[in-house]
Each structure stands twice: as C-alpha cells, then as structure tokens.
Amino acid sequence: MSGLRRAMTWLIMGGLVIAAADVAHAQGLYWENQTTAAGEKTRTAQIYAMPKKMKIVSNGGGIIIIRGDQEKLYTVTPAKKTYMVFTFAELEATAKTARSAMQAAMERMQKQIKDLPPDKRAKVEKLLHGIAGSASEQASAVEVKRTGETKSVSGYASTRYVATANGKTVLSAWTTPDVKGFAALRDDWLAYQRRMIELNRGVAGEIIEAYAKIAGFPMETEIGRMKTVVTKIEPRNIPPSKFEVPAGYRQEKIALPQPQGKEPDRPAGR
Secondary structure (H helix, E strand, O other), X not given: OHHHHHHHHHHHHOOHHHOOOOOHHHOEEEEEEEEEEOOOOOEEEEEEEEOOEEEEEEXXXXXXXXXXXXXXXXXXEOOOOEEEEEEHHHHHHHHHHHHHHHHHHHHHHHHHOOOOXXXXXXXXXXXXXXXXXXXXXXXXXXXXXXXXXEEEEOOEEEEEEEEXXXXXXXXXXXXXXXXXXXXXXXXXXXXXXXXXXXXXXXXXXXXXXXXXXXXXXXXXXEEXXXXXXXXXXXXEOOOHHHHOOOOOOEEXXXXXXXXXXXXXXXXXXX
C-alpha cells in the first residue's frame, strides 16, 4: 500500500486539492511548486491540469495521473516502467473498509484495557483518543479567517487566510485572485473537494474543507511543519498524451482491502 499512500500525500500536498484549471477555450494550466519540512529535503513537483485531467510529477521520480473523465487514478514509476491503477469507487470503498477496521480495533482495545490500573488506563485512553480523532468519521468544524495580510508570492499579489479546527490552526494559505480561469471552474473544484473528504477523514478532511472555504488560487500554504510554495504558474494547452501511461509500461496489481465477506475484484485496467 506504500504506493497508494504516496499518491494520497501528493494529492493533498502536490496540488490536487486545487485541481481547478484555466480551461477557457480548452486552455490548461501548468505550475511548479516546492515543499519543505523540518529535517527533510525540499521536494519539487510539476503539475499539469486540463478539464477532468491532472498529472503530478515529483522530483523523486513518481508520477500521479488523475483522470476524472475515467473515474480513475494512476500511480506511475518510470524507473521500473510500471504503473498501478485505481478507480475512485475502489479508493472510496478501501477508505470505508479501513475506517471500519480502525473502529473495530479501537473497540477491542477499549475492552482489553478496562482492567488496567487507573493511571495506566488513563494513559492508554489518551493515546487511543488521539488515534480516534485522526481517523474520525467526522472532521471537526473548520473556521476560515481572512487576515488582511498581503505579500507577493512568485509575482502574484496574495492575501493570507488561516483555517482552524478545535482552536488549532490546520492551514495557513496565501491566495491570489489573479490566476486566470480559476473562478470558471470553482463549482466543479468544490464538488471534487467534497468527494475527496470521503477519502481523507480527520485532519486531511479538515484541510480539504478549509480549501473549499478559501477564495483564490493557493500560492503558498503551510500545514503543520510542511510548507508548499508555487514557484511558477502559466496557462498552457496540454496535449491528451500527457495524461496517458507511457506505452510499454507494465501494470502492477495490488489487492485493496475489501469489506468483510466480499471477494476482491480484479484490478481495473487502463
């Protein structure tokens, strides 16, 4: 599942949560960003977007292709000339199964610790509460504030927004209204955001909900210790071939967790 986890990380940090593009006259959008975190090397990504399509290329060599027109997500490994493919329905079912398994495990743990000494039980319950909060079925209510702070990010005049949940900051974003065409697909973008919440409960769901309440294109964001800055952005007419798995690549198959009592489906093809 490591490939799928990497895919989910890049979907959030690499730009899928801002998947609207400049689509006037079938025009697309291309941008580059840099992500830094304490104690880690800077990660870079190149993002290509057209209506219903997106491609994220990381400096680590991994590629994510999102095909909204096919209801599929591809993870591509050029070094091995391999790829994996998941339907959105499969991902949603997997997320639901994982949440059910987590809930069952939590219930078992609660039963196992009931006879512990009070001090030890309190420590374990605190730990379990933290785990349960990160995997909760319901993300906490998110409040977004437009701070009025302004600055230029990669040449774009940007305004800072801060999103909080349960009194804690979950996202800081500097956004601009000046990326042409962004407003034209905002409704589609928000609809996709809501769908992604089904795959990313808890903290990730809060972040996505925050993006849905923030106006403008995010040029710089901070999530915890992770900071992402868009360093270049431009309208670009991107050919359909850019969103295809290269010819000759071999499909790797992975058995996703299935609901209890259901036989695994065969992996979807291209």
